[in-house]
Amino acid sequence: MHHFTYKNKMLYCENVPVQDVADQVGTPFYLYSTATLKRHFQAFETGFDGMDHLTCFAVKACSNIAILNIFGQMGGGADIVSGGELFRAMKAGIDPRKIIYSGVGKTRAEMREALYAGILMFNVESPQELDRLQEVAAELGTRAQVAFRINPDVDPKTHAYISTGLAENKFGVPVDEALQEYLRARDMENIEIVGVSCHIGSQLTQIAPFVEALRKVKGFIANLEQEGIGVKYLDLGGGVGIIYNDEEPPHPHDYAAAIRDELTGMECTLILEPGRVITGNAGILVTEVQYTKVNTGGEKDKRFVIIDAAMNDLTRPSLYGAYHEIIPVRESDETRHQVDIVGPICETGDFMARDRMMPETRQGDLLAIMSSGAYGFSMSSNYNSRPRAAEVLVSDECFQIIRYREEYETLLHGELLSVLD
Numbered sequence: 001m002h003h004f005t006y007k008n009k010m011l012y013c014e015n016v017p018v019q020d021v022a023d024q025v026g027t028p029f030y031l032y033s034t035a036t037l038k039r040h041f042q043a044f045e046t047g048f049d050g051m052d053h054l055t056c057f058a059v060k061a062c063s064n065i066a067i068l069n070i071f072g073q074m075g076g077g078a079d080i081v082s083g084g085e086l087f088r089a090m091k092a093g094i095d096p097r098k099i100i101y102s103g104v105g106k107t108r109a110e111m112r113e114a115l116y117a118g119i120l121m122f123n124v125e126s127p128q129e130l131d132r133l134q135e136v137a138a139e140l141g142t143r144a145q146v147a148f149r150i151n152p153d154v155d156p157k158t159h160a161y162i163s164t165g166l167a168e169n170k171f172g173v174p175v176d177e178a179l180q181e182y183l184r185a186r187d188m189e190n191i192e193i194v195g196v197s198c199h200i201g202s203q204l205t206q207i208a209p210f211v212e213a214l215r216k217v218k219g220f221i222a223n224l225e226q227e228g229i230g231v232k233y234l235d236l237g238g239g240v241g242i243i244y245n246d247e248e249p250p251h252p253h254d255y256a257a258a259i260r261d262e263l264t265g266m267e268c269t270l271i272l273e274p275g276r277v278i279t280g281n282a283g284i285l286v287t288e289v290q291y292t293k294v295n296t297g298g299e300k301d302k303r304f305v306i307i308d309a310a311m312n313d314l315t316r317p318s319l320y321g322a323y324h325e326i327i328p329v330r331e332s333d334e335t336r337h338q339v340d341i342v343g344p345i346c347e348t349g350d351f352m353a354r355d356r357m358m359p360e361t362r363q364g365d366l367l368a369i370m371s372s373g374a375y376g377f378s379m380s381s382n383y384n385s386r387p388r389a390a391e392v393l394v395s396d397e398c399f400q401i402i403r404y405r406e407e408y409e410t411l412l413h414g415e416l417l418s419v420l421d
C-alpha cells in the first residue's frame, strides 16, 4: 500500500499533485511519501511486537539523511556497509548503538571511524578481517563487538547479482569454518563476540529460504553454546521483496510470524536489516518526455519515448533487467502502443522499459517511474556528466526538497586542471 494515487485524473503523492512539484523543482526528480515510509516501517516493526528486536534500516537502499532521520525517530537503527554510510547515519541522528556494520571489504580507516563512533556490532566476513579488526581495536585501546556473517549456502531464488547466501558468493564465512573463527575471536583481547549474522539476498519473494537460513544459524548457535560461547544478537539481514509487477512477496507480518515461530525459546535479540521493503514503494522517479519518435526500416516499426531520466538516475532496468511500472502523471485512457522508454545516455542499454504498452505519450508529458524508492537515487551516478536528480519529500499537502538537483559546478567538485607538462 502506498500513497501515490490518481485524483481527478492527476497523480498525487499524498495530497500534493505531482505536477506542482515538477513545476517548482523541474525534472527529473525523486519523490518520496512520508506517510508511506512511516507506514512501511511501522508495518515491518509491528510484525515483531513483543519480541526483543532492533530494526536497522539498510542505508544503501535509500540513503538521504532526511529519510534516515525519519526511521531514527521511529526507533530504528542502521545497517551500513561503508564509512560514507556511517557518516550519513550519524548525520541523520541515528544512535550509534543501533548501527551494524556489514560488508566484505572494510578498510582500516573505516574500522577506526566505526570504533570511534561506538557502533553496536561489526558483521565480520573473513578471517583476515577479524585479524585486522583486532589490530585496529588494539591501536585504539578499545574492544570491537562482533558477529560473524555466516554464509548458510541457501538459494534465495532471486536475481543472480543480488543472491548473497550461496557458497559461491563472496559473502560471509562458510558455516563449517565459522566455529573455528569464533574460537579464535574468543581469545582475542580486543574482540568481544556478541552475535551471529546472515543475509542471503535481496528481493526474496518466498519465506522458505529465510527459514532455511535461520535454521542453519540456529544450529550454529547451538554449536557455539556447546563451546561455551553465548551470543546476544541474531542478525537475520534484510531481503524481503516487494511488488514491482506481478511478484507475490510475503506480507511483512507473515515473514515475521515465520521467524517468530523459529525463534521460540531463544534468548537473543533479533536484528533485522530491511531496505527495499521499507522504501521501495515509497518513492517514484518523475521524468518529462522530451521526444517521441518511430524508427522504421527494421522488421517492425519501433516507437521510442525519450525521457529526461536515464540509467544514471535509475540503473535497475539496465543493470538487472528490472521491471518498473511507468504511468503517466495525467491519467489517460488513450489508445495504448508498444514503446521503448529510453533515456538520453549514449548506450542502447539506457532504457527504463522495453516493449511496454503505454497510452499515447507526447512531448512534455510527465511520467512516473514507480517503485523507485529503493536502490534508485542511492545507485545514481554522474555518467554522461549528468547532474544527479533532486530528491523531494512529501508530507500530506506539503513538500520539501531534501536534496537539491546537482549543478554543473558540482560535477567538477574536486577536479583540477593539470599543472604537469
Ligand code: LLP
Pocket (backbone or CB within 6 Å): 058, 061, 079, 102, 103, 162, 199, 201, 202, 203, 204, 237, 238, 239, 240, 273, 274, 275, 276, 277, 316, 320, 374, 375, 379
Ligand atoms: N543487509 C545486507 C548485509 C545487505 O547486503 C542488504 C542488501 C540488505 C541488508 C538490504 O536488503 P533488502 O532488504 O533491501 O533486500 N541494488 C539491488 C539490491 C542490492 C542489495 C544489496 N544488499 C537492486 O536494486 O535490486
